[in-house]
Every structure is written in C-alpha cells, then in structure tokens.
Amino acid sequence: CPGGADTSQRCLSDAQIQALRVFNSPIRFNFRLASGETHYPGFNTWGTDLGRPGEGLQLVVNRLGLNTLQPSYPMPVHGTGFAEGAPYHSGFWDEWVRYFVTRNPTFNSLTLDPQNPGPWQARISELSLRQDVNRTDLTAFARNGGKILMAHGTSDQLVSTRATAEYYERVRRDMGPGKTKHFLRYYEIPGYGHAASTVFNAAWDSLTALEDWVEQGRAPRRQVVADSVGVPGRTRPLCEYPGWPKYVGKGDVNAASSFVCVKSRRGTR
Template sequence: MKKEFVSSGLAAALALLAGCTAPGFRPVAAPAPATTQTPMVANPQATCAALAGKTIPFTEIGFPSGNATIDSAQLQEPTPLAVSQGAPTPAASIRAPLPPRCKVLGRIAPIDPNAPFIHFQVNLPVHWNGRSVQYGGGGFNGTLITGEALLPAARFGEPVPLAQGYVTYGTDSGHQNRAGEPPQFFALNSEALLNFAHASYKKVRDVAVAVMKAAYGRGPEKLYFVGSSEGGREGLTMAQRYPNDFDGIFSRVPVIHWTGLQHAGLRDGLALASGGWMNPAQVKLVNDAVLASCDAADGAADGIVSDPVGCRGRFDVDKLRCTGAPADNCLTEAQVRAVRTLHSPVDLGVDLANGLRSYPGRGPSGEAIPSSGPTGGWQSWWTGSQAPAFPPVPANGIAWFYGAGAIQFFYAVSPNVDLRTYKAADHAKRVREVSDLMDSTNPDLSAFHRRGGKLIVLENLGDYAQSPYAGIDYHDAVVRRMGRGTVDQFFRLYTAPNVDHVGTGAPANADLFPALVAWVEQGRAPAGLVLVEQEARPPFAVKRSRPLCEWPQVPRYRGGDMNAAGSFACAQ
C-alpha cells in the first residue's frame, strides 16, 4: 500500500553467499556484463534540450490513448549521496548518488476530456547500458514516481539503476492527489480507473521507449519492471496483461488480490470498531505471546518467527483472555474475536476474477514491529492510535483508511455508503467489474514464459498491509496451471520472515534485482541469496543476516552466530 512510496533499497551486484559466518560477508559474483554503452551523442546538452516540446503520437502507444507531450528536458548535474532524518522508512531517508542524466517530464493526454493526464518522468543517463527499468508506484498512486529512488528490498549503499547506466522511468498512474480530496476519489472517472488498473503503465512504457529512440537512436535491448506493494501488483499485471513488454519483473509484497484486500481492510476494521481495538500495550502483549510460542521453533530465540504458518498451530490467543476486569495485560472477548478475525480468511460471497471468492488471513508474527511513521506492525497498518472512525481519520490504521475509501469510491461508488452495513453481494456486478480490472490473479503466465520473461516475487511474512499468503496462493495457482517444472524455469517466490510491509522487523534486503538481471541475461537462476538488516546511514553496516529461502522453505538455525546467515539453512 502507500506510505512506502517506491523506496525500499536497490542492489548492484549479485550475492552468491554460501555458508559464510560473518553477518555482512557476501562473496559477490561479477555483475552481468553491460551491453555496449551508448552515449547521448557528442553533445548531451543539445540532445537533451531538443527533446523538449516533442510530441509522441498516439500511434506509438500500444493502448488507446491521446498523444504524449514532453513538457521539459533538462540535463542534470551529478548529485551526491544524502541521508535525511525523519523519513517514513529507513530506505526513504537515503538519496542515492546519481550520474549526469537528462530529466524528461511529460504527460499523456486522455481520450475522455474529463479524465486527468498521465504524468511521467524518464531519466536518460549520458552513458546508457542499453537497458531500462520502470518503477512501480504505491498506495493509490497520484504522486509522480521519479525513477531516481532506491529499488525495493535492495541493500543500502548499492548503486541505483540510473547510476549503473539504466534508463529509468515512472508515472503517477494517471491522476494527481489533491489536498482535501480522498486519494480514491479519481476512481469515479472510468478512464482514470482504467489507467490506475493497468493502462497507464503500458502507455508510459511505450512512451519511454519512444523517448529512448529519440535520444539514443535505438530502443532498449532489455526492459525490467520493479515495484513494491501497489507497484508489485503493477509488475504482475504487466506479466499477465502485457507479457511481451518486459524481460524481467521483480514484484515485492504485491497487493495482488486487490479486491479481497480492500474488503479485508473493511472487515478487520469493523472488528476493531466493535470493541476490539487494542492499545499499544495490548498489541505488545499479543506480540510477546507469539514470540513465546513460536520464536525458538527454528532453533534460535532471536525475536524472529521463521515459520508463521507453523506458528498458527502453536499460538493460542484464547490464553490472553481477561478473567477479571479489562486491563493492559489481557484481552477482552471482543479483542480476542478481533485477533481471530484478522487471522481468518474473508469470504466476499461474490465470484471474483479468476475463480476467487475469498482473501487469506494475516499473521501471526511482527505484531509489534516498532512504529515510526507508516512502518510498523499492527499499530501502523491495523489498529492505528484510535479505533476506526466513520469516516476514517489519519489516526486510524492505514488498512482501514485505504479499505474504507476503496469501498466508497471503487465498489459502492458512493462516498456516503454506510460502511457498517455494506455487503459485497449488494454490489456484486460492480465488485466483479473492478475485480476484473484490478486483481492481478490470472495464473496463466504462458505468454510471458514463451517470451523468455523471468519473474521474482518477494513476500514479507510479517506483513499487515496485505496478506503474504495471497502471493503464496497465487504462486500455487500458477504451479497448478502450468506445472512445477515449467514454473521453475521462470518464476521464483521468496519469503522474508517477520518482516513488515516496508521492510522492517528483521533482515529484509537482498540482491534481488541483480539476480533477476543475471537470470534474464545469463540464464543463471537465482541461488544463495541472503537477506540483510542494515544501518540506514553510511557505511550501511550489516547488523544481522539470514538466508533468503524459496517458499515453502524457511530458515532453521544450525549453530554459530545467530546474526550470521551462514548459521542458518533453508529447510522445509
């Protein structure tokens, strides 16, 4: 969801670590060889400036559209590394160093004159490696993605794609947030909704290719898409709807089952509003009980629940029920019921896209990940600092704010709908229409596979912004549809235990983008990847590490330094 924007980290070289003992040690293979560098002719300043005012006709865009216009194109000086204070996430505090590049800003005209423009930014490095990376968005978008930030889940301190010679680009998805207006308001316009669902990413991709041809005299040899949360959904959407457009896609914590997620946000918020809201002390009470039941199950009592699925059978929330007056060291019946609700799947009672009807539950693990802005566990995503209000207020959990707004503007199409009495079945036709647009749950990736595309998905198992089990269920569905042998040729699913939606709570960063590039360009399947937890300031020291396990394997302690990946092995 949003509040994470698109920043979460980017790595530059593929780590192939096996059996090391020091937490930050990682033998690094040579990066995938760059293609021939293409300079922006002899005079980058003139070449860049000449792009301003250029029109890209709709005929160069592979989806019904108006023309695209380049509003400005300016050559940028190199910018140094900078680390700020008070950012919403550790990765968001880091502004990576950037090389000289041509910054192109533009917009794509709608067909409906009442629909907003699609804004985009394309960054053209003076020395190009022949590749491009499209950045995904976050939340309900409405903010221009610049393509300059760290990539999701990557190690801090590594060069971003632009610094490695990639063309990078992003979009606001076809609408702009406005003060005093709910972020979901745009969905009342059909073209704006279509753009948010999938069309804007296709249009911007095609426009970016046209800009590259104008600047360098040729298009990209390899195209990548990388996104997290909503951006992760966008990545999977591109693989499903536009399978010939990208060679490699990395999708982190994708809000893949979008319709189910919004209805789960409503259901879980109503459970809190019905007497189930818990204060921070009670959230910590649940977290401590989960750790007591499950932390040491992997052989290491280190504050990380490696196997939350197994934990479901060990953690019993009923043991926290108050036997006397309500207090911070126990839960009322309504609070116990709210926790059970969160952990349970929600059946919408409506047939959704691709044969789905229900959305998986969340937890346990990561309930009390420290909250600093929109970064931690239940307090950020579920409980907030006060019980859900009608209408939602900023002090509520993000899932309630997002889910309630989506119900109002996407499904009920009424900002005045009574959230307490809303039922999906009463709006079944509209719910199915939006599901067909928004849900990235089509398990048929055969066209993407035939094109030679590679896909990596990372789910954080302590995620309360969305259910990581939705992504796991999707991988299972692809295996059922295409067969395990075929899927293993192009699709990897990894999980990060105890990690929150935006990468806090446990080791969360890995060299996944370099692994994707090596898989696409060298045919070298990912192996030996390592998750690290780092300081968010230079020199970005590694505090602890774990092996990055391919699902359904999880880390198991085998002896040695608990802060070192080499002390753990991936086990079923």
C-alpha cells in the same frame, strides 16, 4: 490478562485475542467474483508487529498496522502523513467503497457487508476484472525470456503472504512445477512487514539476481537477505517457498551461515 479483562498494556484481553483470531481467519464470499476469487486468506497475525507507539520507522509501522483510532464514519484520517489515524485497512476499504464501488462520496462504507454486498455485488464483481488480475498462464511471458522474483514478508500487515502463496501455487498448478521453475521464484521473509519493519527490515539485491538470471542465465541460488534495522547487519538465507530458515543449533544466530532452508511444517503455518 487475568479473567480476560483489559487491565494492562502488558497482556491481551479476551476481546483482543478474539480480534486477532478474526484477523488470522479467511473471509469467504457468498458469491464468486468475475475474476474467479471466492475468498481472501487471513494474515499471519502471531508475531506480526501491528503497531505500537514509537518514533522513526516504528511510527511508520504503526501507521501501516492498526494505528491509533478505531474505524468510524466519517472515517478518521489514515496514511503515513498523520500522527494518529484509522488502520490502513479501514482507509483503503472506505475509499474503495465510496469512490470505486458506490461512486458516492457520502456513502457510509461501514454499512457494506463484503460477504453479502446486496445491490453492489455486480459492481464489485465487475471491478475484480480490473483490479484483481490473477492470470496464471504466463507462458508467453516465459517464452520471451521473462523472469519473476517474488518476495513477501511473513509479517506484512496489509497484504497476506497466504494470498501470494496461493497465487504461486496456482501458477505451478496451471503451468506445471517444471516449467514454473524455469522463470519464477517465490521467497517468504520471516519478520519483514509491508515495506518497513523494526523486527527484520529486509535488504536484498534483487536487481542483480534478476539481471544475472535474465542476461547471464544464472538462476538465483543461495540468496541472502540482510536486516537493516532490527539487528543491523544480521543476515538470513532467502529460502524458496515453502522453505524457511532454521537455525542449525550452533554458530552466530545473526549469520545466515548458521541457518539452513528446510521445508518441514512450521508451527505458524
């Protein structure tokens, strides 16, 4: 917005831009959790639909994103059952702090600093062993014929694809790229949000792909994902990470056949 002031719904103020930059930045803890975690990566903010007024699926996206009310204490209602409420992130944090960490329903969750939790550090670290299971040695699972297909929308507002990518890379590091390739595939889907998106609402027959891999020994290749909301019927190739679908420069922009999976650096990464 001109001068950085909040003067219009059609532009961003300096304060709003700074808030998005915070959302885009990782949080680093001043201690190591028992699970081994030391941080949580930021989110792919730019291009992500964090919510706007609307009906139908857009209303769901709004509730899953920033919603309509700022966090406060007591925390405003949140969730898909309410027309207005606090951001989902805030609700999760509030309930986790009150019922998991402090086990005090009257505790003001906004007073607990996740980077410097003080007397609650030991409890948070203990909970990480129960909630943040991030084992990377999946040898026994793979040896018994297990296969994993992971897909994550780059516009997910609640769980960062960067965290999923970090886990995938840790598995490759600990088990080796060759062994990992035999049982695990990871795909990122541009435009897809957390279970719902009005930009690209992904539909993919992952069950058939998984069954063919496990039961027939046919590893997934040339998978296609379809949009059921933004542009119904639009398709894109499902690219193995770190690949992403790039338009070849000609052909139907709504057809997967007009795209190729490339692994060159993206401007948003």
